[in-house]
Amino acid sequence: MIDSIRAVFSLIASFFILMTGFGLANYAVPLRALGEGWTATDIARIGAVYSVGYTLASFVTPRFIRATGHVRVFAANIALMVMSVLLCALVAEVWAWMLFRGLFGFAIAGTYMIMESWLNEKSTNEYRGSMFSVYMITAMAGSIGGTYIAPFGDVMAPVLFIIAAIILVSAVFPIALTAASTPSAPTGVGFDLGSLWRRSPVAFAGTLLSGVIAGAWLNFSAVYARLSGLTETGGANLIAAVTIGSIAAQFPLGRTSDFIDRRMVMVFTCALGIVAAGWMVLLDGRYEYQLYIAACMIGMAIFPIYSLNVAHANDMAEPGEYVRISSGITVLYGLGIIVGPLLAGEAISFAGPRGLPAILLVFFAIYAGYASYRIMRRPPAVRNAPPLS
Template identity: 30%
Template sequence: MFSPLVTFPALYIATLLMLAGSGLFTTYIGLRLTEQGVGDFWVGGLMAAYYLGLVFGGKLGHRLIANVGHIRSYVACAGGATVTVLVHVLTDHLGVWLVMRFVMGIMMMNQYMVIESWLNEQSENHQRGKVFAGYMIAVDMGLVVGQGLLAVHPALDYKPLILVAICFASCLIPIAMTRRVHPAKLIAAPLDLKFFWQRVPQSLVTIFAAGLMVGAFYGLAPVYASRNGLDTAQSSLFVGICIVAGFCSQWPLGWLSDRFDRCKLIRGNAVLLCLAAIPMWGLYTLPYHLLLATGFLTGMLLFTLYPLAVAFANDHVESERRVELSAMLLTTYGVGACIGPLLSGALMNQFGPGMFYILVSVYAVILVLWVQPRFVTGEHRLDEAPLHHVAMPDTVSPMAATLDPRVDEVPEALMVDAPPSIGPSTDSPPDEKTKGQ
């Protein structure tokens, strides 16, 4: 029986170490700046710079991989990420930190693309679901391990930065030592905003709102916890609990998604998220255990909007355009994740930490109003829809779509000189005039 954990240990270990460093780094920055009295707007700005780097990295990464190959580009970017972290040890200048976060986003996106394209080419079509599940487990476990490292070493001195640098340097080892065949070179997937806005507008708005919320969460949830009187270890536990909640809810949600109308599920999720966030508004002080419980509930709902919207979009887009769809959705998500931390940080700085979850409720209300079954025409709904729901982590590159078992073959736009076992799709994209979902 095929076991991805046995077949791809090097790639999964590298992913876990990479995300452990990234998760620790993000939480550390928020808590460190809060301790120093830096405004929440700056904290949000640093997170926005990181997501902006991810967006730019999606374009630059293809060129780098095409020019020097997968291992060399991964080694270069892992080394660059390590240097970027160590620069934070040398200076506290916020302008330098802002630039470094942007650079970090570019480095991380390239690393995502290397691992995801590698996993795709080394797995056959019938294996993609298990391979992607293993990758998602590695991503979420890495984020949780990062929070655990900060809980074990709660002092906000330079030592957590050394731990981050160790994680980024360590993820080089399994990649450099692997004996697996290198994947083929890649070129960027095209983006057709007009086509996708006409075809899947409700999914795009949901993805954008998810980016607003999740982007703000990673940067400002530690700040929210700290401003509510939690120490470093408690704040990292709060963030970790929220991430674990999102991970645990993916498979039950997938079961529901395959059996009920996905548009109604997105709307219902938004209603529940709006209500669940109300106790976190700061109207009254929550005990620590109740804060963790409420954070767990909101995390379950917050981190499931993205995979629901992706599944809903795939129901209305042909298989030959699904990698392009993934690129469009992740670009939309990245733009939202750039804006979200800035907006949340500015309002938290002005009106207090409770504005973080007030905004979550506001975004959820917008989704309730926008995503309605009566707006779904069903004109372009595929005959085989609903397609099997696939749990999707939000920290991936457009190449993750090639691991999605809903994609039967890898489109030619993403593969150059591919081996015969992964033949490119020869079907041309539909050129019919499109309307709404």
């Protein structure tokens, strides 16, 4: 496995830088929206259009990859993200931000497809869960770094957006300058959701539901923190606690899933999310440190379930199918992150900040129930994970 990580080190380095910029932008955007006086419904609409762009990438990006290669498309997506962030700093109108965030969603989804198909080609089934854990740990570590930049600036000023753009464009360098071999061109440029369903119903449903959960959290975590009575630093601490929980759980969960039925690990992860979300429903800013602990626990569930689903979906794939599968996963995840912010916005409008953990609890429960049902219906894939070396 160590040799596999060395083979994609430049990819991991670029992804870390990218997610640092992403974390800063994703924290600053909703707080700037609140500062402009926009409603939770406005923020939800912006998040939904972001998700539409995210979903559209699954139709377009594979064709670009096949025509020009992974590295060129990666650079183009970085350019789109930088444009989006800078335009948000220049124009503060809801309709404009819907467009700008839609572009950002399109670009980040295309980048994820490139990263994940690249990792899948360099991974084997015995190590796939572990490799995707490293991938997600990198994402979370970068994101937490970006989040902690935000309190040092004013979200109503353009400086934080400019810093985010500088960090994002810096992500080009490790991949652009790598001497490592790039993935082969995909054999197909479309996606087949029916095939993905037949291959793994759990990965199909789980990717959709994990998109709902992540979309709700990513678009409303900063809003939740503010409405719960936390300061900007407290909000950053809350998001950092979620990220720390995710980092702490990613590799143990991923490595465990290389040895046992991945679906059992998914059910355990969802159970942890149910407990944590239920606890958060009972808390507010007066219980700041308890809120951080609950957030750390929920972080152990929100993001690891995505990497578990990706690994599960790719266990039976051939090398030329990775981009096609990644496209299908992007469509499902994108549909989820369209629905998630809309549901979270309505839940917060109805129940206040407690509406966010309440909606997360509901979808963790649905996910755990379906995965448990599938465990009883189909035996696990056979894998024999060798020791780390």
